[in-house]
Amino acid sequence: MRRRLFWLIVGWLAGNASSMWFQRRLRRTVERYTPEHLRKELAERSSAVVDQGADLVRRVKQIRDDMTGTDPTDPDGHANGFRRNGHRSRRSHRPTGPLA
Secondary structure (H helix, E strand, C coil): CHHHHHHHHHHHHHHHHHHHHHHHHHHHHHHHHCCHHHHHHHHHHHHHHHHHHHHHHHHHHHHHHHHHCCCCCCCCCCCCCECCCCCECHHHHCCCCCCC
């Protein structure tokens, strides 16, 4: 059992080390063959995509808060009688009096 654990750890370390080495080498090769203007344009586009993603997340949260009618400062973040596990309390869905 100790041998298996030893070789498992050695294999994991070798895999991580070779992966990191390959990533560095690939990055250097791409940088060497990519023109400067393309690198700048790619960096600008990627930052624009990140900004758009953050804006989208912000809008989705705002729409969610508007639809649920909850206060975003609610410490629980839960509304409409739902518990944390997603189920309603028994009081909210069972009739309390006669149905007639």
